[in-house]
Amino acid sequence: MTDAALSLLPHLSPYDALPEQALDDLLKRIERTRVAAGEPIYTFGETLKGLYVIANGEVAVSDEAGHQVSLLQRENSFAERGLLRDGLAVTSARAVTDSDLICIPADLFHKLRAEHEPFRRFFDRNRSGAVVKSQPDFDLTNVRVDTLMVADPVTCAPTLPIQDAARIMRDRRISCLCVLEADRLAGIVTLRDLSGKALAEGLAPSTPVGQIMTKGPRVLPPTAIGSDVLHLMMEHRLGHLPIVSGGHLVGIVTQTDLTHFQASNAAGFVSDAARAETAQGLADVTARIPNLLVQLVAAGHRHDVVTRMITDIADVVTRRLLALAEQQFGPPPARYVWLACGSQGRQEQTGVSDQDNCLMFEDDLTEAQLAYFEPFAQFVSDGLNACGYVYCPGDMMATNPRWRQPVAVWQDYFKYWIANPSKEAQMLASVMFDLRAIGGDVSLFTGLQVETLKAAAANSIFTAHMATNALAHAPPLGLLKGLATIRSGEHRNTIDMKLNGVVPVVDLGRIYALQGELDVVNTRARLEAAMGQKIISRSGGRDLMDVYDLVAQTRLEHQATQIKLGKSPDNFLAPAQLSPFERSHLRDAFVVIKTMQSALMQGRGVLG
The missing domain is CATH 3.30.460 (Beta Polymerase; domain 2)
Known part of the structure; x- marks a missing residue:
């Protein structure tokens, strides 16, 4: 294997987040291997040597019954699910083409997980679902400003007459205008400025807003949190707070926005x-x-x-x-x-x-x-x-x-x-x-x-x-880095996160409920009850619940992003919008779903 093949790790998540010394130690200990086309890498139930990363070539991953569930290519990793459980392979892997592999020894893999949070989060996400708090407080301390703010606020030049400014605010039903000069925030003019400075002082309607605006207003970056806004507003008696990134205006938060949030x-x-x-x-x-x-x-x-x-x-x-x-x-x-x-x-x-x-x-x-x-x-x-x-x-x-x-x-x-x-x-x-x-x-x-x-x-x-009907909706696994997208039409190059992501798990949960005469209808509750009744194995059920959490959370975050952008939410997610981190784990989640479908097809209902 060439040094060029090894050079991919320092630029690949999560290895790129490791401290320099940890990365150097990793590169010294990795094992390089070349596997000929058709040769096995490991088989189901075998003790795993470590985590594999594909430097070149293609690797097919199959479930216990030998059904292929994923075809992986360069930069994809595999075997982490077995390592995270008990060190035994829960799938089989073989080289489809002559393949160059990097193997991170099992003990080093666990050491990196124990000592480096980004590394642990990357691999644990696939096991425990989306990395989110289970019951966070619903308050301003854990909400970023970019969620609260109104994006692309209405702006004007400092030369705009105050009468025109008043008309704009009336017609747009807003309480302020952000004043830009050379594309930079120069000030802010509010309804209070119009009444307290312009009307009260009898200024001419043609007076430019630059004369009454608040110059150099206090601002916050979009990475600030909601409590930062509240505290700054309270300290300085502000009703409007521009949000600036890299010197450019990106949004504005008002007291009304905070009120709406707290009422939501x-x-x-x-x-x-x-x-x-x-x-x-x-x-x-x-x-x-x-x-x-x-x-x-x-x-x-x-x-x-x-x-x-x-x-x-x-x-x-x-x-x-x-x-x-x-x-x-x-x-x-x-x-x-x-x-x-x-x-x-x-x-x-x-x-x-x-x-x-x-x-x-x-x-x-x-x-x-x-x-x-x-x-x-x-x-x-x-x-x-x-x-x-x-x-x-x-x-x-x-x-x-x-x-x-x-x-x-x-x-x-x-x-x-x-x-x-x-x-x-x-x-x-x-x-x-x-x-x-x-x-x-x-x-x-x-x-x-x-x-x-x-x-x-x-x-x-x-x-x-x-059971056969429950297998009608297949997870979107294909040749392109493991993910298959819609090929034509309005939603081309996207994944239907409902029909091909959430629904397959919903269908499995329903079948388990029928098999066990379970009267619960919520999917997560059905999976928990199915494990309790031993309709599915505890390991298989945990895996399925984990990946359901990941897929459903990804779908929900996609919808939230669309709403923030002013769009109607839908279920069609473009993999290109995800980071390599997210694509890798989403692909792994679909592999687990496919494996559980295969188990149901064979009447086992379990994942080894």
């Missing part, structure tokens, strides 16, 4: 929604959810905490709409339960959610009683749509008579799907097994859920079909 918490949303008197009032509440998502992610909350908070708001909005519907149409003529499926049912809503719901009511109703629930369902569904939970494209809503039925009809639905697992039945069952009662009489659903889970678990043909 789930409890406040729940309280406001519970008191809303109209669907429009509820829509005013949910319009603030994107900002809440950004704030929660910026504060370091885990994805499952964020999505639970957002779903809690959707639940309260739904229950408030049910109450408003009862006010409009009168007391319901019979007991009913409103159920949500999809992401709301699983308590996993993000910034992109349509509505998936159904309505169940007691048996033996008259035609007049049945007729009550049609406009009732329409009212609630229309209200949800107005609140941003758009109509389901597949018409999986209580407004569809098929999904607005007595308990007995729902019993027949599930019995038929289990006995006749056609493609449609599998699809419908997948959706309906995520049902969760939101409002009404929950007891109407509880008995049906227990009965259905028992019947489904007892039918091996049905569960086999459902």
